[in-house]
Amino acid sequence: MAETEPRTVVDAREESCPGPITDLAKAYRRSKVGDVIELWATDPGVKADVRAWAAKTQNEVVSIEDQADKVVAVLKIHRR
């Protein structure tokens, strides 16, 4: 298919816990099954929090990458 999946970027840089997870949850509530959410964050707990959030809501962590200035987590929505 020529179409690419809709990807929403959520910028939660500089926000402390539980800000990034809350922003993720808000994007999730607006999402549809099949959507991809890309979360940017700088909170040091965000990697474990994203994995916990995904396990709890039964969605998929596609990747979590450490970049120089932020962590980028990509999630695929399987359950709404």
Next chain:
Amino acid sequence: MGATVAEAERGTNSGQETASKLAIIMYSGTADKFVPLGVLAQAAAAMSVEVNVFVTGFALMGFTKQRHELPFPPEFAALAPAMAQGMQANHVAGWDAMLREAKDLGAKVYACSMMSGVMGLKKQDFNELIDDVVGAAAFLKDAEGGQTLFI
């Protein structure tokens, strides 16, 4: 009645495997204890956990329309300015802003009817964070089957 509405809402998602519940009994009236209330309520609500907060004891003073300055426990009072500064530097939201976020995501906050009576507080004396004034039995029924924290 608020409790009945909350009950009906709960009934709709009780069949979901991922559904789980967190009950927080907020008793302490010192400013430091309100931070974990905000953080845990917001984080749990963000994880699609059903959150019920039962406010009782001195914690009721944090929820009145007439604002009360919440005290710091004396043993940590010397550290309070540094903590406030650190929270600001780390962009940590205030506890009430965090609780409001939790409520936007579905959390419910109830004031204890007995302690409200003891402190001379009526429903109209509470700010918009309080959804209803309920008794202990109603709260315990809400909390049943979930995790409960006492702060």
